[in-house]
Amino acid sequence: MIVYSINLEVIFLEKLVINGPTRLAGDVIISGAKNAAVAILPATLLINGICTIENLPNISDVQISCQILEKLGAKITWISKNSITIDTTDVCHNKAPITMTSKFRASYYLIGSLLGRCKNAEVGLPGGCNLGARPIDQHIKGFEALGATVSVSNGKIQATTNKLVGTSIYLDMVSVGATINIMLAAVLADGTTIIDNAAKEPHIVDVANFLNTMGADIRGAGTDVIKINGVKELKGNATYSVVPDQIEAGTFMLAAVASKGDIVIKNCITKHLECLTAKIIEMGANVEEDGDIIHVWCDKRPKKTNVKTLPYPGFPTDLQPQLGVTLSIADGTSIINESIWESRFQYTEELNKMGAKITAQGKTAFFEGVSNLSGAPVYATDLRAGAALIIAGIIANGKTELYNLEHIDRGYENIEEKFRNLGASITRIEE
Ligand code: EPU
Numbered sequence: 001m002i003v004y005s006i007n008l009e010v011i012f013l014e015k016l017v018i019n020g021p022t023r024l025a026g027d028v029i030i031s032g033a034k035n036a037a038v039a040i041l042p043a044t045l046l047i048n049g050i051c052t053i054e055n056l057p058n059i060s061d062v063q064i065s066c067q068i069l070e071k072l073g074a075k076i077t078w079i080s081k082n083s084i085t086i087d088t089t090d091v092c093h094n095k096a097p098i099t100m101t102s103k104f105r106a107s108y109y110l111i112g113s114l115l116g117r118c119k120n121a122e123v124g125l126p127g128g129c130n131l132g133a134r135p136i137d138q139h140i141k142g143f144e145a146l147g148a149t150v151s152v153s154n155g156k157i158q159a160t161t162n163k164l165v166g167t168s169i170y171l172d173m174v175s176v177g178a179t180i181n182i183m184l185a186a187v188l189a190d191g192t193t194i195i196d197n198a199a200k201e202p203h204i205v206d207v208a209n210f211l212n213t214m215g216a217d218i219r220g221a222g223t224d225v226i227k228i229n230g231v232k233e234l235k236g237n238a239t240y241s242v243v244p245d246q247i248e249a250g251t252f253m254l255a256a257v258a259s260k261g262d263i264v265i266k267n268c269i270t271k272h273l274e275c276l277t278a279k280i281i282e283m284g285a286n287v288e289e290d291g292d293i294i295h296v297w298c299d300k301r302p303k304k305t306n307v308k309t310l311p312y313p314g315f316p317t318d319l320q321p322q323l324g325v326t327l328s329i330a331d332g333t334s335i336i337n338e339s340i341w342e343s344r345f346q347y348t349e350e351l352n353k354m355g356a357k358i359t360a361q362g363k364t365a366f367f368e369g370v371s372n373l374s375g376a377p378v379y380a381t382d383l384r385a386g387a388a389l390i391i392a393g394i395i396a397n398g399k400t401e402l403y404n405l406e407h408i409d410r411g412y413e414n415i416e417e418k419f420r421n422l423g424a425s426i427t428r429i430e431e
Helices: 034-046 059-073 105-116 137-145 174-187 202-213 247-257 269-283 319-330 345-352 383-395 405-409 415-421
Strands: 002-004 010-020 026-030 048-055 076-079 083-087 122-123 148-152 155-159 168-170 192-196 215-218 225-229 236-239 262-266 286-290 293-297 305-307 333-337 356-362 364-368 378-379 398-403 425-429
Touching: 010 192, 010 383, 010 405, 026 405, 026 415, 034 048, 034 059, 034 105, 034 174, 034 215, 034 247, 059 076, 083 174, 105 137, 105 155, 105 174, 137 148, 137 168, 137 174, 137 333, 168 405, 174 192, 174 202, 192 364, 202 215, 202 236, 247 269, 247 293, 247 319, 247 383, 293 356, 319 333, 319 356, 319 364, 319 383, 345 356, 345 378, 345 383, 378 415, 383 398, 383 405, 383 415, 383 425, 415 425
Parallel strands: 026 262, 048 236, 168 192, 305 333, 378 398
Antiparallel strands: 002 010, 010 398, 010 425, 048 083, 076 083, 122 155, 148 155, 192 225, 215 225, 262 293, 286 293, 333 364, 356 364
8 A cells, every 4th residue: 555645755655575485285264255245235225224244354345335335324333353233224325426436346336226225326436456448338227227317427327216117137248246236226126127147156146145134035146047026125134144255265276286285275165166176176286175175285386277267157257367377387388368357467467577478468368387486576456466476476486575455455354364374474564
């Protein structure tokens, strides 16, 4: 984080200093899923009452979500660093300013939630990682189909309606955000809404489970057709625990392979990681599952492989950079095709500074495996790139300094402590 003094002089800059190489070994406990938590929090706006949310990841995206909810009139009590009670009974505002919404992507869920609650939403445009174009036309198409008038101007989105009425909506492409946002708007609408070509990610199921626990009637989440029977009210008075983070678990699985290490990953849903497990075995590493535990170990250089990122249950784009680091030291040349985001190979330039041999052309990157990386000063270009560069620093010879930590803090709870507990030499310092 950069902090400015009054005359705009930079007074400090945080960085991670990583000394490698380390073979990671030990246990790690996975936190709640960022992408579920940041949708469940705005979803509480649909409740007329109090609810408790547990297993919230302690990350900056969750902190800012809570600050926005408080600004809208919600009363939040922190029970522990990972659980809150939230009372949305007195929420009376329907405006979220761009100064807050631009800090993260998931602020767009305030539109669906406020539209459902107040029939009127004025929400600043979302921010989030720079992964290329991130349109929200499918969200808007869904709100309009439900009967809202939507306009975008002066850095904000306005959506208004007299009444939301259930209808059938076919998404032109599989979109996590549009699926959840339409679901949020439809929960209190009159009649039945059907979302066709819906996304199937685990966090979509989790948001639907949360809303159903609070009194909604959503069926089919996790398939490509979701049916939402509108209800009059969500009463709350219930406790919900956020699903474990599939991407955080996958990050540690790949860290085990890249560092030729041995990691026991606890509190994960193994079913959500099937495609990664298959890839890791293909790369010559070992995976053993036992209930909510995945054990990954690797005693030789990983083999090359090819991957195309796809919506769930395909290979997640959010694990692509972590896989990229692993392939940068694999035996042979691997190819990754990124089919979701147009600019998700920015991290490859940083990895090349560490001795990797990666050529990225548009949506395809070629990873010519080298036997070792070497430490260098590098910059996290986005959240998952940041996690990938931590792994790179851990496996590289010598000292790596990693900057732009605000990206990483948005989505990983205690990441350096978790890696330190696995043996990594990693320290956060102010410069
Ligand atoms: N798209 C459109 N129009 C839309 C919506 C999406 O063209 O209205 C396109 C996007 O440009 C993209 C594709 O559809 O090419 C998929 O986008 P999606 O809507 O699924 O992405 P998102 O909801 O903006 C979420 C996660 C991302 C993750 C993607 C894909 C959250 C807050 N973000 O983004 O997570 O990469 O789904 O799985 O849930 C991350 O956690 O690091 C991250 C970037």
